[in-house]
Amino acid sequence: DTGVSQNPRHKITKRGQNVTFRCDPISEHNRLYWYRQTLGQGPEFLTYFQNEAQLEKSRLLSDRFSAERPKGSFSTLEIQRTEQGDSAMYLCASSLEGVGTEAFFGQGTRLTVV
Amino acid sequence: RKEVEQDPGPFNVPEGATVAFNCTYSNSASQSFFWYRQDCRKEPKLLMSVYSSGNEDGRFTAQLNRASQYISLLIRDSKLSDSATYLCVATGGGNKLTFGTGTQLKVEL
Numbered sequence: 001d002t003g004v005s006q007n008p009r010h011k012i013t014k015r016g017q018n019v020t021f022r023c024d025p026i027s028e029h030n031r032l033y034w035y036r037q038t039l040g041q042g043p044e045f046l047t048y049f050q051n052e053a054q055l056e057k058s059r060l061l062s063d064r065f066s067a068e069r070p071k072g073s074f075s076t077l078e079i080q081r082t083e084q085g086d087s088a089m090y091l092c093a094s095s096l097e098g099v100g101t102e103a104f105f106g107q108g109t110r111l112t113v114v
Numbered sequence: 115r116k117e118v119e120q121d122p123g124p125f126n127v128p129e130g131a132t133v134a135f136n137c138t139y140s141n142s143a144s145q146s147f148f149w150y151r152q153d154c155r156k157e158p159k160l161l162m163s164v165y166s167s168g169n170e171d172g173r174f175t176a177q178l179n180r181a182s183q184y185i186s187l188l189i190r191d192s193k194l195s196d197s198a199t200y201l202c203v204a205t206g207g208g209n210k211l212t213f214g215t216g217t218q219l220k221v222e223l
Binding site: 033042099 | 118120122145146148156158159160163201205210211212213214215216
């Protein structure tokens with residue numbers, strides 16, 4: 001399977017714990033995006049990378065969220081001191097650089113904070 | 115104001131009907147536009163890109179009006195399998211994808 005891969009698919013954690021999600025993009029894609037989606041809403045932009053450089057981070061994102069893409073390949077998204085409001089589907093997407101290029105999504109990581 | 119706005123629906127239509135979804139975007143610098151489809155509890159998948167000249171793919175037609183900052187999607191001869199959420203997407207700075215809330219379509223017998 002050469003699509004976007006996300007792990008884990010599901011994560012249940014207690015409030016206050018740290019969690020880390022991984023995304024493996026399509027190998028030749030240099031752009032990688034993280035989105036968050038809650039029920040009844042469209043995907044909300046969190047951050048994106050071009051190669052290893054983080055180009056933009058949503059101002060809605062608190063300092064508890066951090067993302068890395070150390071070698072321009074896979075990426076990790078860490079949430080520290082999780083809160084119940086962090087419960088959502090976290091989606092990763094990748095694309096080639098350029099106007100009009102399609103972004104392909106992974107199946108997402110569903111986070112439940114209890 | 116949201117960057118991309120859509121009517122959330124739901125649109126309940128009989129099989130065979132024609133249905134149209136509209137979307138507006140606020141960033142006049144947006145360069146690329148798309149419609150994505152999302153099935154329940156699945157990831158979004160590209161339905162079609164939207165070009166200035168308008169484009170058609172089978173039963174689906176997309177239109178872009180840059181002057182009004184308006185995008186539309188027309189589905190003809192609706193099938194039960196068209197039931198899904200349709201997400202309007204515009205690109206912002208750096209080709210970042212900005213999604214609307216999505217419009218839910220339910221096609222019924």
